[in-house]
Amino acid sequence: MELCIRSRALLNWSQQAPQFLGKSSLSATLKTQFLQFNNKKKNYFNFRKLPSFSRQAHCPAIPKCSRKSTASAASSSSSVAVGPEKDRLPADINVTETVEPNSRLRLSVEVPPAVCDDCYKRVMNEFMKQAKVPGFRPGKNVPESILLSYVGKQNVLKATVESVLKRTLPHAMSSVTGRALRDSVRIATKFSDMEKDYSSHNSLRYDVIVDVAPEVKWIPDNGYKNLKIIVELDSDINAKGASEKELRRRQKSLGTLRIVTDRGLQIGDVVVLDISATKIDKDKSNVQNIPDAESKGFHFDTEDGDKVLPGFLNSIIGIQQGEKKSFPLVFPESWSQASLRGVHAQFTVEYKELFYRDMPELDDSLADKLLPGCTTLQQVKDSLFQKCLEVEQMAKDQATDNAILDQLTKMVEVDIPQSLFEEQGRQLYGAKLLEIQANMKLNEQQLASLSSPKAVNEYLENQKENITKMIKQNLAVGDIFKRENLQFSTEELVKEVENSITEFKRHKQEYDEERVRDQVQEVLEGAKVLEWLREHAEIQYITR
Secondary structure (H helix, E strand, O other), X not given: OOOEOOOOOOOOOOOOOOOOOOOOOHHHHHHHXXXXXXXXXXXXXXXXXXXXXXXXXXXXXXXXXXXXXXXXXXXXXXXXOOOOOOOOOOOOEEEEEEEEOOOEEXXXXXXXXXXXXXXXXXXXXXXXXXXXXXXXXXXOOOOHHHHHHHXXXXXXXXXXHHHHHHHHHHHHHHHHOOOEEOOOOEEOOOHHHHHHHHHHHOOEEEEEEEEEOOOOEEOOOOHHHHOEEEEEEOHHHOHHHHHHHHHHHHHXXXXXXXXXXXXXXXOOOEEEEEEEEEEOOXXXXXXXXXXXXXXXXXXXXXXXXXXXXXXXXXXXXXXXXXXXXXXXXXOOOOOOOXXXXXXXXEEEEEEEEEEEEEOOOOOHHHHHXXXXXXXXXXXXXXXXXXXXXXXXXXXXXXXXXXXXXXXXXXXXXXXXXXXXHHHHHHHHHHHHHHHXXXXXXXXXHHHHHHOOHHHHHXXXXXXXXXXXXXXXXXXXXXXXXXXXXXXXXXHHHHHHHXXXXXXXXXXXXXXXXXXXXXXXXXXXXXXXXXXXXXXXXXXXXXXX
């Protein structure tokens, strides 16, 4: 139900609140914190990890034009991200590099006849070793025409083209070593076209598309060194007020709800209501229901009046059993649901049941019930206040980091590769599916439906803005880490990798140790960057 104020709280530690209580109740928040507090781990920032690419150097700027290069036949052997170790070629291949949108390069490769002939000879020698040609002993020389007839010209053609690709691709990729994103390499030319080209000209041409690490452009240059940040904090995280509300919640839990029949609604009561609402147009001729503001049998605690639409509580005070009330309210411009901002609504409320709380008096005798292990009321208050102080600091730190990351996003320009966008989006969608599965226990049919390409693509489209923002944050943080020569210890890295792998094993999940290491490294880099930015930024806190 869409009646409550959706707070601008910048907290990630609240429980899922009912839709009516868009502003998560502090008591639920604190209950979660008390359950998780002893094994909490500080989360410096909440962005997901990017796919890894070579960390050899700062990502170079890519000129916005085509350029030609020659992959030398005598170049020294070195391993590349795709394909096997480079093989010495009998002649040079020509590679033309063309910049395309989204940090993508097109490598147009020209393989001369000398290289194709050498690949053809190798293929024929291999067939000669393996083929059992009638009339010839295995491994003995077989005339080319007979071998071709036995193996088939088309099979030899396919094998030769494959050999050319296998031997020349590592050379073609040499120019992007250290820049190419993992798993982004794709041969764009159809295999059938390569066969025709080779058959006609005894040479080969093919195009390779590869995404490269994008360049991060700061506007203004080095602007991150002079950040001015305004951090908005929710008033509910104030430790003093929060601890008082938590004590009140615990006192309520020890009380008893008793039915009221002889009076109207008062502050402190719990009332059961049926609520409906319609939009009010200026000419009052077009009446539309507001489904998000409707609820049947809604239990409303009047002490939570600050969490609902302004004016709602005052409009129902005094309502009697069986009575209906109708009154107009306006959704504020700050309302979280954009479609309801500024909407004039006519609410109708029907009183169903009314309760008051019969609560025990707060004294030392309740201490252990309020907080196990405490013997006095003052101990309870002190313990709750201390916990709330720590929660407040965690929330403040998280809000600060979020504000910094939001500011960084506005200061960078990045031409995001499509492969990077898709992998980041799929990681987020996978995490969302795991969360849904944990909460709802989906069956195989439901899981298959949510995992379909259509569902994933819809998520990528709907979340395009958020995914893009997250990638920009990650790239900005990584760029600052390199620019400022920040470091963390090897011991920190090893320890965190071991902890992560232990978690994977405990949950019996598969993992790639290299990727785990890359992701842990990015987390540690992010923590160092945010620590550095907090120290160098001008930060102002505003409580809402």
